[in-house]
Amino acid sequence: MDRRHFLKMSTASAVAIAASAMDVPGQGGLFRAAQAGPMPPGNGTGSMGATEVTSVCEMCFWRCPIVAKVRDGKVVKIEGNPKSPVNGTRVCARGNSGVQLLYDPDRIKYPLKRVGARGEGKWARISWDEALGEIAHNMKKVKEKYGPHALAYFDHGASAENMREIFQAMGTENFTSEPAFYQCVGPAALAYLQTVGYITTGTRQFNDMGNSKAMLFVASHVGENVHVSHVHEFITGLAKGSELVVVDPRFSVAANKAKIHLAIRPGTDTALMLAWINYVIEKGLYNKEFVANKCEGFDALKKAVKGYSMEWAARICDLKIDDMKAAIELLAKASPNVNIHPGRHSTWYGKGDVGRHQTYAILTALFGAVGVPGGIYFPTAVKTGHSEGIEESLKKVAPAKVSLKNDSGYPFSSVFGTVTADIIKAINTGKPYPIKLLGVNGVNIIQTIPNPYETMKAINNLDFIFCQEMMAGETAIWSDIVLPDAVYLERYDGVYAYEGLTPYLTVRQPVVPAMYECQPPYWIAAQLAKHLGIDGYHKSVEEAIDEELAGAGTSIAKLNKEGGIVTYPGNPYRDAKTLNVGTESGKIQLAVEAFADEDLDAVPKFEPTPVPPTGFARLLYGRSPVHTFSRTMNNLWLHNEIPENKLWLNDQVAKRLGISMDEEVVLENQDGKRSNPIKVLVTPGIRPDAVYMAHGFGSKSPHLSRAYGKGAADGFLITETVADPFIGATSKRTNFVRIVKGGKVLDIPELIPVPAELPKYVLKNA
Numbered sequence: 055m056d057r058r059h060f061l062k063m064s065t066a067s068a069v070a071i072a073a074s075a076m077d078v079p080g081q082g083g084l085f086r087a088a089q090a091g092p093m094p095p096g097n098g099t100g101s102m103g104a105t106e107v108t109s110v111c112e113m114c115f116w117r118c119p120i121v122a123k124v125r126d127g128k129v130v131k132i133e134g135n136p137k138s139p140v141n142g143t144r145v146c147a148r149g150n151s152g153v154q155l156l157y158d159p160d161r162i163k164y165p166l167k168r169v170g171a172r173g174e175g176k177w178a179r180i181s182w183d184e185a186l187g188e189i190a191h192n193m194k195k196v197k198e199k200y201g202p203h204a205l206a207y208f209d210h211g212a213s214a215e216n217m218r219e220i221f222q223a224m225g226t227e228n229f230t231s232e233p234a235f236y237q238c239v240g241p242a243a244l245a246y247l248q249t250v251g252y253i254t255t256g257t258r259q260f261n262d263m264g265n266s267k268a269m270l271f272v273a274s275h276v277g278e279n280v281h282v283s284h285v286h287e288f289i290t291g292l293a294k295g296s297e298l299v300v301v302d303p304r305f306s307v308a309a310n311k312a313k314i315h316l317a318i319r320p321g322t323d324t325a326l327m328l329a330w331i332n333y334v335i336e337k338g339l340y341n342k343e344f345v346a347n348k349c350e351g352f353d354a355l356k357k358a359v360k361g362y363s364m365e366w367a368a369r370i371c372d373l374k375i376d377d378m379k380a381a382i383e384l385l386a387k388a389s390p391n392v393n394i395h396p397g398r399h400s401t402w403y404g405k406g407d408v409g410r411h412q413t414y415a416i417l418t419a420l421f422g423a424v425g426v427p428g429g430i431y432f433p434t435a436v437k438t439g440h441s442e443g444i445e446e447s448l449k450k451v452a453p454a455k456v457s458l459k460n461d462s463g464y465p466f467s468s469v470f471g472t473v474t475a476d477i478i479k480a481i482n483t484g485k486p487y488p489i490k491l492l493g494v495n496g497v498n499i500i501q502t503i504p505n506p507y508e509t510m511k512a513i514n515n516l517d518f519i520f521c522q523e524m525m526a527g528e529t530a531i532w533s534d535i536v537l538p539d540a541v542y543l544e545r546y547d548g549v550y551a552y553e554g555l556t557p558y559l560t561v562r563q564p565v566v567p568a569m570y571e572c573q574p575p576y577w578i579a580a581q582l583a584k585h586l587g588i589d590g591y592h593k594s595v596e597e598a599i600d601e602e603l604a605g606a607g608t609s610i611a612k613l614n615k616e617g618g619i620v621t622y623p624g625n626p627y628r629d630a631k632t633l634n635v636g637t638e639s640g641k642i643q644l645a646v647e648a649f650a651d652e653d654l655d656a657v658p659k660f661e662p663t664p665v666p667p668t669g670f671a672r673l674l675y676g677r678s679p680v681h682t683f684s685r686t687m688n689n690l691w692l693h694n695e696i697p698e699n700k701l702w703l704n705d706q707v708a709k710r711l712g713i714s715m716d717e718e719v720v721l722e723n724q725d726g727k728r729s730n731p732i733k734v735l736v737t738p739g740i741r742p743d744a745v746y747m748a749h750g751f752g753s754k755s756p757h758l759s760r761a762y763g764k765g766a767a768d769g770f771l772i773t774e775t776v777a778d779p780f781i782g783a784t785s786k787r788t789n790f791v792r793i794v795k796g797g798k799v800l801d802i803p804e805l806i807p808v809p810a811e812l813p814k815y816v817l818k819n820a
């Protein structure tokens with residue numbers, strides 16, 4: 055079988071998992087009808103006379119099963135569904151605060167039409183018919199003038215799926231679950247798919263921290279990165295005595311719980327990993343039987359890592375060799391019940407991002423930590439039925455002559471959708487063909503795509519842009535037409551089948567009817583289809599969902615009688631004798647030949663990312679534990695918890711610059727772009743060569759009355775991106791900042807010497 059073919063095959067079989075990595079529940083087009091249907095009867099009456107309705111949280115994409123308590127037609131409380139095998143009665147701060155999303159005064163309440171300039175946020179209220187009519191008119195006009203591929207769609211989350219079908223039916227291939235892949239999990243997903251044959255980081259993560267004897271986190275700041283059952287498994291592991299190694303330039307919440315914290319020089323993790331792999335091989339610390347029977351490419355791996363010594367890595371990574379040795383010995387001692395966390399957000403430095411995650415998968419395999427308690431485990435598929443969508447229309451979709459998707463120059467991108475950066479480039483240059491219309495759904499188009507200045511330019515180059523939104527945030531103020539979406543508590547979204555340690559099936563259903571003139575996604579898509587003359591919406595949403603559920607022998611009504619969830623026996627662990635991973639040969643690929651076939655490295659090399667130029671520190675970012683990106687910033691309860699982000703600044707650097715705790719500064723990046731004012735957190739918990747802030751703050755939309763201008767947005771400092779050569783995902787930690795205080799620009803002193811092997815970033819005007 056030739057390589058190309060294998061690639062196609064392995065990727066095709068991966069699409070289902072990739073779909074889940076991109077927050078797409080179920081498979082294929084669930085076709086929904088024009089009517090929202092009656093309210094579900096509820097699962098019973100609980101305490102305080104409140105009706106309890108089971109559903110699924112969407113305050114983030116972990117999608118915990120919930121019970122909403124409704125009294126006098128109002129949601130008064132949200133808890134975890136006690137029948138849930140993952141979260142039980144637990145929800146996080148955000149899950150709890152879904153109530154305040156529902157009743158947020160700054161929700162988009164009616165269809166809106168822009169009357170000011172794009173980005174200005176001046177609207178007129180219009181009717182649904184007018185809004186959809188205008189969108190349909192523009193979609194048809196652009197398609198006629200420039201061809202179907204001039205239409206593009208950025209989407210994220212459950213509510214965006216129906217509309218994606220409409221774009222597909224119009225004949226474009228330029229749609230992508232943009233932020234969840236090309237700005238998030240893409241490199242990690244590809245590395246695991248090619249090494250162990252499946253993606254360990256889908257909507258959920260298949261790493262068994264709760265049963266581990268030791269854990270390694272490279273970044274992965276679990277605790278600030280809050281996914282209820284993930285955090286719970288982490289804590290369970292710790293409580294049962296699992297020993298933790300954390301590699302992070304910052305003293306994160308996870309680092310605080312670590313036995314060994316390695317405060318690594320940012321961007322050098324692959325050097326550490328390769329030296330560890332070499333050490334494990336040289337010292338014979340690997341699982342010889344597992345490697346001999348279940349892995350391929352050991353000799354190639356051994357040869358490729360030979361040059362990477364611990365001494366070298368200690369210098370590159372700015373770590374103490376004794377700590378590095380103690381850490382890898384600790385992990386080896388726990389094998390095979392060792393959890394090398396596969397990571398989630400992986401678009402850091404561009405070039406080496408796939409390779410870095412490949413090294414996690416390789417170390418996992420060397421320890422034999424695959425399909426065993428504490429390691430990475432295997433998902434157990436839950437069988438559901440299929441509801442026919444607009445399949446007939448979709449079959450007509452033909453790739454463009456020069457295909458952005460298939461001829462991207464990134465050999466492994468096409469199965470995951472069109473590369474975001476290519477779409478923005480095509481809008482701004484007209485090459486390889488013009489893109490003139492953009493639909494945005496569930497994406498903060500300004501804050502989540504790197505280089506917002508290019509994005510704003512692109513928006514201004516479009517003939518038409520519309521969005522489906524809940525909040526009057528940045529996406530809304532940049533759109534020509536804004537469609538008011540129902541909140542997840544007001545809508546059906548489909549069937550959620552999860553494949554974790556205990557697989558289960560559940561369904562999101564409306565807890566209260568949609569308020570104002572908001573409409574659920576299937577209604578919106580069906581009405582737009584009508585305006586476009588696309589056929590297909592014949593079923594009610596309940597019928598479509600019941601068709602899927604029938605495949606699992608249940609229905610909405612039956613589920614509601616049974617507490618909203620059906621569980622199944624899982625099969626996460628495999629006998630090493632019969633283990634057959636999802637790669638072509640059934641064996642783990644310690645060297646990925648498919649990469650070599652595309653002139654990429656079969657075993658990753660360490661290719662340094664440039665270190666900060668003189669006077670600058672690297673800008674790092676991560677998660678706020680009570681917020682989800684920008685989407686929760688206006689939420690009353692969550693805003694009250696953490697209203698703004700702070701800039702983590704090393705105490706020695708702060709002392710030199712004369713900056714004290716809570717002082718307000720502005721950041722300026724290497725291209726002269728400046729941030730909103732941000733208060734400083736002076737701390738020894740960050741390296742002197744980096745600064746850190748949580749992402750999602752600093753909203754630029756004046757219509758978000760609580761969030762507007764609170765804190766700083768990392769994105770407005772991210773103008774330098776490096777594409778990863780495998781899939782074209784874009785880096786974000788390749789940017790550097792210095793501090794502006796009282797109008798004066800202050801250089802960051804270089805307190806840590808940089809070895810000559812590491813190139814310095816060259817300033818564009820230098």
Ligand SMILES: Nc1nc2c(c(=O)[nH]1)N[C@H]1C(S)=C(S)[C@@H](COP(=O)(O)OP(=O)(O)OC[C@H]3O[C@@H](n4cnc5c(=O)[nH]c(N)nc54)[C@H](O)[C@@H]3O)O[C@H]1N2
Pocket residue numbers: 114238239272273274275276278279280281301302303304306318319320321322323397398399400402674675676677678679680681682683746787
């Ligand atoms: N509360 C909350 N939880 C969330 C989300 C949310 O919005 N809110 N979002 C979810 C989503 S979609 C994702 S993708 C995940 C993201 O969460 P993770 O996958 O955990 O993100 P990371 O980028 O791995 O981790 C951020 C950490 O990386 C460290 N870091 C920065 N640069 C480097 C480096 O070069 N080397 C090393 N070793 N560390 C570095 C930072 O100091 C920070 O502590 O979180 C998920 N969980």
Ligand SMILES: Nc1nc2c(c(=O)[nH]1)N[C@H]1C(S)=C(S)[C@@H](COP(=O)(O)OP(=O)(O)OC[C@H]3O[C@@H](n4cnc5c(=O)[nH]c(N)nc54)[C@H](O)[C@@H]3O)O[C@H]1N2
Pocket residue numbers: 112210211213233234237238239399495496497498499501502503504522523524525527528529539540541542675676682683684685686749750768769772786
């Ligand atoms: N600078 C920077 N960029 C990043 C990251 C970072 O840390 N820093 N993180 C990256 C990662 S890991 C990820 S996963 C992405 C996340 O990227 P996004 O998903 O774009 O994140 P949000 O900022 O939450 O923007 C979501 C938008 O969708 C809207 N929305 C929320 N729920 C719904 C809904 O039910 N229906 C509709 N129609 N709209 C809804 C919100 O109001 C908001 O405007 O960002 C990536 N980009």
Ligand code: SF4
Pocket residue numbers: 111112113114115116117118144145146147148149150280281282283
């Ligand atoms: S982790 Fe929190 S926000 Fe995410 S789905 Fe679960 S309860 Fe909701």
Ligand SMILES: [Mo]
Pocket residue numbers: 233234237238239398399
């Ligand atoms: Mo993400």
